[in-house]
Structures are given as structure tokens and as C-alpha cells.
Amino acid sequence: MIAAAGARLAHMLPPETAHALTIRMLTYGAGVPAHAPQLPVSTRVELPKSGLRLCSPVGLAAGFDKNCEVPEAMAKFGFGFVECGTVTPKPQPGNPRPRLFRLTEDRAVINRMGFNNFGLDYFVRRLANYSHDVPIGANVGANKDSDDRIGDYVTGIEAVAPYANYITINISSPNTPGLRGLQDKASLTELLARCGAADRNALPVFLKVAPDLDADAIADICAVVRGEGAWLSGLIVSNTTLARPPSLRSEEKSEAGGLSGAPLFEPSTEVLRQFARALEGGFDLIGAGGIGSGRDAYAKIRAGASAVQLYSLMVYDGPGIAARVAHELSHCLAEDGFSSIADAVGKDI
Numbered sequence: 643m644i645a646a647a648g649a650r651l652a653h654m655l656p657p658e659t660a661h662a663l664t665i666r667m668l669t670y671g672a673g674v675p676a677h678a679p680q681l682p683v684s685t686r687v688e689l690p691k692s693g694l695r696l697c698s699p700v701g702l703a704a705g706f707d708k709n710c711e712v713p714e715a716m717a718k719f720g721f722g723f724v725e726c727g728t729v730t731p732k733p734q735p736g737n738p739r740p741r742l743f744r745l746t747e748d749r750a751v752i753n754r755m756g757f758n759n760f761g762l763d764y765f766v767r768r769l770a771n772y773s774h775d776v777p778i779g780a781n782v783g784a785n786k787d788s789d790d791r792i793g794d795y796v797t798g799i800e801a802v803a804p805y806a807n808y809i810t811i812n813i814s815s816p817n818t819p820g821l822r823g824l825q826d827k828a829s830l831t832e833l834l835a836r837c838g839a840a841d842r843n844a845l846p847v848f849l850k851v852a853p854d855l856d857a858d859a860i861a862d863i864c865a866v867v868r869g870e871g872a873w874l875s876g877l878i879v880s881n882t883t884l885a886r887p888p889s890l891r892s893e894e895k896s897e898a899g900g901l902s903g904a905p906l907f908e909p910s911t912e913v914l915r916q917f918a919r920a921l922e923g924g925f926d927l928i929g930a931g932g933i934g935s936g937r938d939a940y941a942k943i944r945a946g947a948s949a950v951q952l953y954s955l956m957v958y959d960g961p962g963i964a965a966r967v968a969h970e971l972s973h974c975l976a977e978d979g980f981s982s983i984a985d986a987v988g989k990d991i
């Protein structure tokens with residue numbers, strides 16, 4: 643995924659092989675620019691509740707760099723923030739392969755990786771060595787075989803807090819059985835009480851939610867977030883979806899797992915808007931799901947996001963997508979007479 647051409651070349655390999663090779667090449671610096679590209683001034687933003695200051699609101703979503711191996715490289719491609727993980731306390735292999743599928747005709751991906759990762763010790767060693775001024779987020783999760791999943795989040799938070807710029811509590815992966823149950827009212831209340839009491843070094847913490855939530859579930863989550871979760875900085879909306887829109891054309895559309903990329907754009911933006919409406923500006927929202935252009939990022943911002951993240955469309959367009967989206971976004975702002983991101987946040991709520 644060194645450039646758009648690299649992305650096309652990588653598509654000649656099975657998806658997980660291509661991904662592993664990409665990470666390997668990036669660790670050697672192959673194709674990585676010496677410096678981050680110049681980004682438009684109008685896309686600088688400070689997230690109001692967390693205080694995170696970003697040179698661009700376009701971040702790298704979790705899942706690409708699960709073990710925190712290439713965050714500097716991704717910063718140099720022009721991402722305004724980089725999220726690594728999901729990391730679990732103990733290393734785990736994840737689900738059997740194949741577990742990653744390209745839906746090329748749909749510009750989408752299905753994955754059922756199942757939190758494959760090298761564990762917290764490895765992750766924290768890498769995180770402690772990170773040396774770039776682009777903020778880095780650590781996305782924490784629970785082991786599949788854990789007896790105390792909430793305890794796993796507390797362990798993760800306390801281990802990464804000395805080194806990260808923010809933390810994400812991921813309770814929305816569809817590939818660890820039962821994990822999304824932590825979004826239910828009683829479980830979420832307990833999770834946020836215990837994580838709120840964790841030693842988190844006063845870092846901003848975000849809760850990452852699924853797009854597969856009805857109005858009642860969204861209302862419940864917002865009630866708990868406003869109550870027990872009032873200490874949170876905000877929400878990341880959203881993770882991958884279990885839904886399969888009828889428009890999907892690719893052969894792999896029936897594979898089990900979470901769908902991401904272009905078909906996730908509309909539903910995840912709608913769920914984001916509902917969270918923005920319910921939370922009324924009290925929390926920072928980060929929009930993710932199907933972003934491939936500045937116009938997509940702009941729509942998320944108008945729906946209530948102060949920043950956005952992407953992963954799947956980078957698989958198709960290469961890492962240059964980070965700077966391209968930022969430049970296109972600055973044009974969208976200018977077209978509508980906005981001089982900053984903050985002016986456009988929530989205009990379509």
C-alpha cells in the first residue's frame with residue numbers, strides 16, 4: 643500500500659498476505675515520505691472536550707496497525723492522528739483464516755479477524771518508542787477467553803496511558819462473540835464505572851460503538867454516557883456493520899464478519915447524526931465508516947463529527963488518501979464559506 647500503484651499491486655496477493663507485507667515494508671520505511679505533506683490551514687482543528695489538537699481531522703482508524711508497528715510511517719503519509727490496536731492484554735491468534743475479504747466491486751471489505759494481536763507487552767514497547775508530533779491513540783479490547791472482560795479494558799487503559807495521546811475503548815467489534823453486549827445499559831454502566839476509576843493519566847478516552855443500533859439502543863448508550871460516562875471525551879461512530887445492504891455485488895458479500903468501506907458510509911453517518919442529536923455537543927464525536935473523499939469527510943463533520951477516521955478505502959486508493967481527503971475537505975469548507983472545521987461541525991444535525 644505504498645502508493646495507489648502499490649495498492650493495485652497488493653491486490654494481486656490474498657488480502658491478509660498483502661496487509662502483512664505492507665506492514666513489513668513500512669517498518670523498513672519503504673515508500674514512506676521523509677516528511678508529512680503540507681496540509682491546508684483550514685483543516686486544523688482542536689476537539690473541544692478532549693483538547694486534542696490535530697493538523698488534520700483525517701485519522702487512521704484502528705485495525706490497520708494492530709500491534710503499533712508503523713505509526714510514524716502513517717503520520718508521514720499525512721494522517722492527522724493515528725490509532726493503533728485493538729490490543730488485548732494477552733496475545734491471541736484471532737479467528738481461523740481466511741478472515742479478510744476484499745469486495746472490490748463494492749469498494750468494501752469484510753473482516754472477521756477476531757482481535758489477532760501480539761498482546762499488551764509488545765504493543766506498549768512499540769508505543770513507548772513512538773516519536774512523532776501527530777497524536778497517537780491506543781485502542782484497547784478484551785481477550786476472547788477472558789473471565790473478566792471489563793477487567794481487560796482496565797488493564798489495557800492503565801498500560802497504555804503513560805504513552806498514548808488518547809485511548810479508545812472498543813466494545814463494538816462484531817468478531818468477538820458477546821463483545822457488543824457491553825453496549826447494553828447494565829454492562830455499559832459497569833464498564834464505564836470501572837474504566838472511569840482506572841488510572842488513565844488524565845488522557846482523553848473515547849468509546850467506539852457499532853453502527854447496528856436502533857433508536858432505543860442509541861438512547862440507552864447516550865443516557866449511560868451522560869451519567870456514568872460523563873468523564874469520557876467522546877464517541878467514535880462507528881465500527882464495522884453486520885448488515886449486508888442489498889446493493890452489494892461482490893462474490894464475497896456473504897462472508898461472515900464486519901462490513902466496512904463505501905457501503906457503510908450512509909448507515910454510519912446516520913447513526914453518527916443520531917448520536918450528535920442526542921448528545922447535543924457535550925462530547926467529541928469522531929466519524930468513521932466509508933470515507934473515501936473530502937466530501938465524505940465533510941458530510942460526517944456536518945453530521946456532528948469534529949474529526950474522522952478511515953481504513954477500508956485506503957486499501958483501494960493507497961495511503962495518499964489521507965492528504966487528498968484533507969485537501970478536498972478544505973475545498974468543501976471554502977465552497978460553503980467556512981474558514982474552519984469547527985464552523986461546520988453539526989450543521990446538518
Ligand SMILES: Cc1cc2nc3c(=O)[nH]c(=O)nc-3n(C[C@H](O)[C@H](O)[C@H](O)COP(=O)(O)O)c2cc1C
Pocket residue numbers: 703704705706708727728742751753755757781812815850880881882902903904906930931932933951952953954955
Ligand atoms: C481489516 C479490518 C480490521 C479492523 N480491526 C479493527 C480493530 O481491531 N479495532 C477497531 O476498533 N476497529 C477495527 N476495524 C474497524 C475500523 O477501525 C473502522 O471503524 C471501520 O472499518 C469503518 O471505517 P472504514 O469504512 O473507513 O474502514 C477494522 C476494520 C477492518 C477493515
